[in-house]
Amino acid sequence: MCSFLVLFILIATSVCEGQHDKTCNVVPKDQYIEVGSDAEIVCQSSCVRGKIFWTLNNVPMDTSLSNTINSSHTVLSLRNFTHRSATLQCHSVDTQQVLGGTTIRTYSKPSKISCIWEYINQDMGKGVPEILTCSWEHQMNSSMKINYTVLSVPSLSEICSSHVKTCIFTDTAGKIPFVVNTTVIVRAKTAAWEVNSDPQTFYPYHILKITPPKLNITALSNALLVEWTRSSIKKSEKCHCEVRYNKWVLRKTLDPEPISTIIIEKLEPCTNYKISVRCALDHAPWSDWSQEKTVLTKLNKSDVKLRLWRQVAKPDKNGVRQVRTMWTEIPSTCQGTFTHIVKQTSYKEHMRGVNYADILCGNSTCVVDVNQDAHRLNLTVFHNEALLAEDSVYVPAIGESLPQVTDMQTSTLDGVILVSWKAPVQPVSGYMIDWTHNGNQYYWKESKYTNITLFDLLYKKPYNITVTPLFDDKTGHGTEALQICSRMEDPGNVTIIDVQTKDKSALVRWNMKSQEECSGVVVNYTIFYMTQNGPQLNVTVDHTKREITLKDLNPKTQYSVYVEAIALTGTTKSSERHFNTKKFDPMLITALSVCGSIVIVLVLSLGLCCAVQWKKFKEKPVPNPGLSSVALWPSASHQKGTSSFQPFSNPSESLCERVYMEDDQRTSTPPLAIGCDPHLNPASDQKEEYADPAIIPAADIQNERPVEPVETLCPSPGESTALLSSDNSPLTPYRSQSSVEAPAPRTSKQCKPLLPEKQQEKTVTVYVTLDMFEQGQGR
Ligand SMILES: *[C@@H]1O[C@H](CO)[C@@H](O)[C@H](O)[C@H]1NC(C)=O
Ligand SMILES: *[C@@H]1O[C@H](CO)[C@@H](O)[C@H](O)[C@H]1NC(C)=O
Ligand SMILES: *[C@@H]1O[C@H](CO)[C@@H](O)[C@H](O)[C@H]1NC(C)=O
Numbered sequence: 131m132c133s134f135l136v137l138f139i140l141i142a143t144s145v146c147e148g149q150h151d152k153t154c155n156v157v158p159k160d161q162y163i164e165v166g167s168d169a170e171i172v173c174q175s176s177c178v179r180g181k182i183f184w185t186l187n188n189v190p191m192d193t194s195l196s197n198t199i200n201s202s203h204t205v206l207s208l209r210n211f212t213h214r215s216a217t218l219q220c221h222s223v224d225t226q227q228v229l230g231g232t233t234i235r236t237y238s239k240p241s242k243i244s245c246i247w248e249y250i251n252q253d254m255g256k257g258v259p260e261i262l263t264c265s266w267e268h269q270m271n272s273s274m275k276i277n278y279t280v281l282s283v284p285s286l287s288e289i290c291s292s293h294v295k296t297c298i299f300t301d302t303a304g305k306i307p308f309v310v311n312t313t314v315i316v317r318a319k320t321a322a323w324e325v326n327s328d329p330q331t332f333y334p335y336h337i338l339k340i341t342p343p344k345l346n347i348t349a350l351s352n353a354l355l356v357e358w359t360r361s362s363i364k365k366s367e368k369c370h371c372e373v374r375y376n377k378w379v380l381r382k383t384l385d386p387e388p389i390s391t392i393i394i395e396k397l398e399p400c401t402n403y404k405i406s407v408r409c410a411l412d413h414a415p416w417s418d419w420s421q422e423k424t425v426l427t428k429l430n431k432s433d434v435k436l437r438l439w440r441q442v443a444k445p446d447k448n449g450v451r452q453v454r455t456m457w458t459e460i461p462s463t464c465q466g467t468f469t470h471i472v473k474q475t476s477y478k479e480h481m482r483g484v485n486y487a488d489i490l491c492g493n494s495t496c497v498v499d500v501n502q503d504a505h506r507l508n509l510t511v512f513h514n515e516a517l518l519a520e521d522s523v524y525v526p527a528i529g530e531s532l533p534q535v536t537d538m539q540t541s542t543l544d545g546v547i548l549v550s551w552k553a554p555v556q557p558v559s560g561y562m563i564d565w566t567h568n569g570n571q572y573y574w575k576e577s578k579y580t581n582i583t584l585f586d587l588l589y590k591k592p593y594n595i596t597v598t599p600l601f602d603d604k605t606g607h608g609t610e611a612l613q614i615c616s617r618m619e620d621p622g623n624v625t626i627i628d629v630q631t632k633d634k635s636a637l638v639r640w641n642m643k644s645q646e647e648c649s650g651v652v653v654n655y656t657i658f659y660m661t662q663n664g665p666q667l668n669v670t671v672d673h674t675k676r677e678i679t680l681k682d683l684n685p686k687t688q689y690s691v692y693v694e695a696i697a698l699t700g701t702t703k704s705s706e707r708h709f710n711t712k713k714f715d716p717m718l719i720t721a722l723s724v725c726g727s728i729v730i731v732l733v734l735s736l737g738l739c740c741a742v743q744w745k746k747f748k749e750k751p752v753p754n755p756g757l758s759s760v761a762l763w764p765s766a767s768h769q770k771g772t773s774s775f776q777p778f779s780n781p782s783e784s785l786c787e788r789v790y791m792e793d794d795q796r797t798s799t800p801p802l803a804i805g806c807d808p809h810l811n812p813a814s815d816q817k818e819e820y821a822d823p824a825i826i827p828a829a830d831i832q833n834e835r836p837v838e839p840v841e842t843l844c845p846s847p848g849e850s851t852a853l854l855s856s857d858n859s860p861l862t863p864y865r866s867q868s869s870v871e872a873p874a875p876r877t878s879k880q881c882k883p884l885l886p887e888k889q890q891e892k893t894v895t896v897y898v899t900l901d902m903f904e905q906g907q908g909r
């Protein structure tokens with residue numbers, strides 16, 4: 131028992147030892163190290179025999195970094211480790227099995243610490259500043275919560291703390307002595323690690339942001355006098371200041387003086403300038419900008435560069451020309467009253483001494499009537515009744531021999547117009563180019579060269595451009611270029627006005643809105659159409675067309691269509707229009723409905739006739755052949771009213787033995803009309819044969835039956851009776867009888883005069899078929 135226990139303990143011990151020996155692991159786990167520092171990791175590989183190797187983020191590592199201590203321990207030495215985050219694993223070389231792993235993450239320390247002293251009340255700016263604001267940079271890769279603390283060195287007392295990379299210390303109690311250098315560190319702390327920045331020392335006046343200066347501005351004629359008072363801190367030291375006016379900045383380093391001035395020159399007259407100033411002590415940050423002040427510059431006479439120009443219109447029948455004068459405008463922002471006066475003088479000898487009245491003009495243009503002689507126009511501008519500027523321009527006489535440019539060429543390119551011309555033979559000093567799009571507003575520009583580019587043109591407007599050469603103080607004759615558009619673009623608006631559909635085609639009509647001045651000229655139209663999912667089809671027609679029939683469409687399908695007007699300079703599209711093709715051709719439907727109504731009318735009238743006849747028939751029923759008995763035809767003498775009866779010499783030729791159809795009376799004249807009314811039109815031979823239910827006139831063969839009204843019968847009853855009676859057939863005439871038909875009333879009318887009243891009483895309707903006759907005649 132005891133030995134058993136000892137054995138058990140031994141086994142257990144050995145098992146435990148074996149297990150301990152066979153442990154595999156990598157330590158330490160989940161390390162944080164400062165970026166760029168070194169680290170060592172141990173791989174315990176007791177569970178396997180043989181060598182091991184390392185991987186970093188699954189990439190095998192250089193074996194030189196690995197150091198085998200003994201059979202079960204290998205140390206990996208990492209130098210200057212900069213990976214943000216890395217997974218290191220230890221593998222067995224023999225089995226490739228992962229024996230263990232760990233992660234290493236790095237952190238960095240806060241850097242680039244800067245602190246600024248400033249005043250809470252920017253207007254005061256005296257004594258010790260109240261606020262110390264520090265900020266720094268810190269690379270933080272994880273989303274871990276972090277606490278920053280700014281510590282004063284060497285006491286390591288906390289100045290301020292924050293979770294972001296800046297913090298503000300409000301030193302109302304004067305905790306930090308302002309006059310001596312201050313050293314700080316920033317400590318970054320997370321749950322896993324803590325790191326201090328390098329210490330940073332500040333000289334207080336190098337981190338002092340002074341209060342903005344106080345500003346005073348005076349407007350001079352074309353300049354501004356800017357005056358400011360800087361902060362009184364460190365007034366014995368130099369100071370840098372910046373003056374900002376509109377977009378420009380002037381920089382000035384000031385001597386140790388509290389008040390500084392600067393004159394900003396060459397400014398635009400009558401223009402508002404916004405001015406502000408900021409200053410900084412040497413090495414120190416800039417103060418905030420002072421409050422912005424707006425000043426309007428004044429107009430200085432020396433700034434006014436008056437330039438007068440004119441546009442001479444064609445003379446009227448009296449030789450009087452309208453001359454539109456134009457000049458460089460004085461900005462409307464200028465204060466004061468401006469008066470423009472135009473004076474004209476004639477160059478013609480005998481006109482000398484003639485006084486033209488002065489013309490009081492508007493601010494930018496004036497129209498003067500000038501006769502055919504050469505003139506000079508003078509413009510005088512007064513500012514608050516004081517002479518401000520003067521200029522004059524020459525208007526040549528009609529037909530005066532003067533230089534003139536030739537061969538003017540214009541072209542448009544991306545909204546600008548290029549103009550070029552040939553210089554006149556006479557020497558000229560330059561050219562004046564004026565242009566207008568409406569005759570009211572003129573623009574003008576001088577060029578030294580024989581070309582010019584006109585910018586800032588209105589969109590899609592036709593321009594009239596004139597070039598006039600200049601020489602001495604005179605001008606030559608102007609030459610006008612052909613009107614040119616600033617931009618030629620797409621043609622006007624195209625609109626689909628109507629779509630008429632059939633089953634397989636559609637007529638599309640469109641119109642083109644009256645084209646604007648500078649619209650492109652349509653060369654042709656393309657009509658695009660498609661079903662909802664089908665391919666887009668197109669047809670192109672020339673510019674004269676305004677409609678098209680789209681063919682080969684699918685019936686009962688929705689189509690969309692639009693028209694594109696194509697000009698050489700662009701295209702315009704109409705809006706899209708949808709239409710549905712019809713299920714059937716509307717013509718077919720019309721035809722069908724017309725036929726249908728005809729058929730209906732026919733059927734109705736037929737039905738009406740039938741009804742009428744049926745009614746009559748009902749009143750006078752047809753004898754039932756089943757009730758009759760076969761007997762020999764009675765002899766002629768037995769019949770009543772046979773006195774008028776005359777047998778035909780050739781009965782087979784007789785018209786009246788033919789069978790009449792209802793419609794057949796119109797066809798042709800009968801081949802024989804013996805004994806019949808010549809007005810009566812018998813049926814044609816062909817039609818006769820198809821007539822099955824037919825009517826022939828006949829004598830009353832069964833005397834007991836009432837007599838049918840005569841109106842319905844055509845030939846004389848006696849003739850039919852003769853036919854029937856001449857055939858002594860034992861067969862009953864009813865054997866194929868099928869129906870009763872009433873002859874047309876017209877027939878009865880035509881026939882009526884033929885029949886004496888006595889005979890009419892004796893006529894009767896007999897139902898026969900063709901084959902019945904054939905049989906009878908064949909005999
Ligand atoms: C191997 O070295 C480690 C560390 O030096 C030690 O703890 C361990 O006992 C050694 N193992 C053997 C089997 O020598
Ligand atoms: C950060 O500071 C707050 C108090 O401001 C504290 O409660 C928290 O534990 C700190 N966190 C760390 C990681 O030091
Ligand atoms: C304070 O710092 C400035 C520059 O940072 C240095 O020139 C000066 O000697 C320092 N003063 C003291 C008292 O350390």
Ligand SMILES: *[C@@H]1O[C@H](CO)[C@@H](O)[C@H](O)[C@H]1NC(C)=O
Pocket residue numbers: 350351352430431432
């Ligand atoms: C106009 O400007 C000129 C020079 O630019 C200057 O000499 C003159 O004094 C100015 N006139 C006025 C009224 O300010």
Ligand SMILES: *[C@@H]1O[C@H](CO)[C@@H](O)[C@H](O)[C@H]1NC(C)=O
Pocket residue numbers: 461462463464468491492493
């Ligand atoms: C001329 O300009 C002044 C302002 O400079 C303005 O008051 C006046 O109405 C203008 N006159 C005309 C005719 O436009």
Ligand SMILES: *[C@@H]1O[C@H](CO)[C@@H](O)[C@H](O)[C@H]1NC(C)=O
Pocket residue numbers: 566567568569570593594612613
């Ligand atoms: C521009 O020139 C055209 C002829 O090219 C003329 O018909 C039109 O009247 C002119 N327009 C103006 C404003 O001068």
Ligand SMILES: *[C@@H]1O[C@H](CO)[C@@H](O)[C@H](O)[C@H]1NC(C)=O
Pocket residue numbers: 548550579580581582
């Ligand atoms: C205009 O003329 C000048 C001088 O002849 C030349 O240098 C320039 O290229 C010309 N510009 C155009 C657009 O033709």
Ligand SMILES: *[C@@H]1O[C@H](CO)[C@@H](O)[C@H](O)[C@H]1NC(C)=O
Pocket residue numbers: 656667668669
């Ligand atoms: C018009 O259709 C034809 C094919 O029918 C195609 O080749 C052509 O590109 C189309 N035109 C346009 C402008 O889409």
Ligand SMILES: *[C@@H]1O[C@H](CO)[C@@H](O)[C@H](O)[C@H]1NC(C)=O
Pocket residue numbers: 653654670671672
């Ligand atoms: C459309 O206009 C262009 C340009 O004028 C021409 O070349 C082309 O033949 C025209 N197409 C049709 C189908 O008329």
